[in-house]
Amino acid sequence: MADPTRRRALAAATRASRGAIRLAELPFLAQLDIRLDPKDPAADAVNRALGLDLPLEPNSAVHTSRSSALWLGPDEWLLLGRPGTQQTTEASIREAAGEAPVSVTDVSAQRTTFLVSGPRARDLLSHGCSLDLHPRAFTPRRCAQTTLARTHVTLISRDHPSPGFWLLVRSSYAPYLTNWLLDAATEYLRPDPHDPF
Incomplete structure (x- = not known):
């Protein structure tokens, strides 16, 4: 079951980034x-x-x-x-x-999927991934089984419907990866004092 608190936290970070990043969970694929x-x-x-x-x-x-x-x-x-x-x-x-x-x-119940997109998406993921994510090295339509923040993920570079990445991670690691993404995104956030989350 998708965690509504996790979805709200990712949405709040997206709003606070003022367009720099977009974070979301795409559950149940x-x-x-x-x-x-x-x-x-x-x-x-x-x-x-x-x-x-x-x-x-x-x-x-x-x-x-x-x-x-x-x-x-x-x-x-x-x-x-x-x-x-x-x-x-x-x-x-x-x-x-x-x-x-x-x-x-x-294996649908095994993993959940996170979306990481926006102009700073590659920078954010580079904080915890050893792959070269430069657009010339990790082009759209590429994928890799790798680690992100010591967590095994399948990383997919996408260009449709908009440029970004999908992260497939075991469901049991979703809370940890959410917290890591939110922490790694801190430098791109300018929180709105009126945002309740």
């Missing part, structure tokens, strides 16, 4: 872990069923208006979609794969 042989003909059928091509380049991501696919390994992807779509998407993948060996695991 559908998340499916897919394992299959990308050279198997079934992979093409799965791509057609999903309406996207599973990325084959390491640490790359593909986005459509309905979903995103992240490369996690040579035969593993994480598919992200709108909340509540995991069962129908899983059924579509299994039907498209037919008798081919494919593994589809619903």
Whole structure:
């Protein structure tokens, strides 16, 4: 269950930054872990069923208006979609794969997603991430399994609907990561004395 106190704290930091950063939680995204042989003909059928091509380049991501696919390994992807779509998407993948060996695991309850965007988003994340987040090095449509503030996250650079990052983190670490983001954002905040949060 999404924590309303966490959402309010992130929204208050966003307001206090006066446009420098935007912090939000995107709870309940559908998340499916897919394992299959990308050279198997079934992979093409799965791509057609999903309406996207599973990325084959390491640490790359593909986005459509309905979903995103992240490369996690040579035969593993994480598919992200709108909340509540995991069962129908899983059924579509299994039907498209037919008798081919494919593994589809619903991991939606395992993680939550944070949005970090705005002109200072890269600076904020650089406080706790050792990756080079410069736009030339970590371009849109890139992803990486890494650590942020000693917490394992999957980091996704996005350019739609606006430039920014998604952070996928285990739900049990969401309170810790929220506190770290709020603390790291302090230098970009100019609090409104009338804001109740």
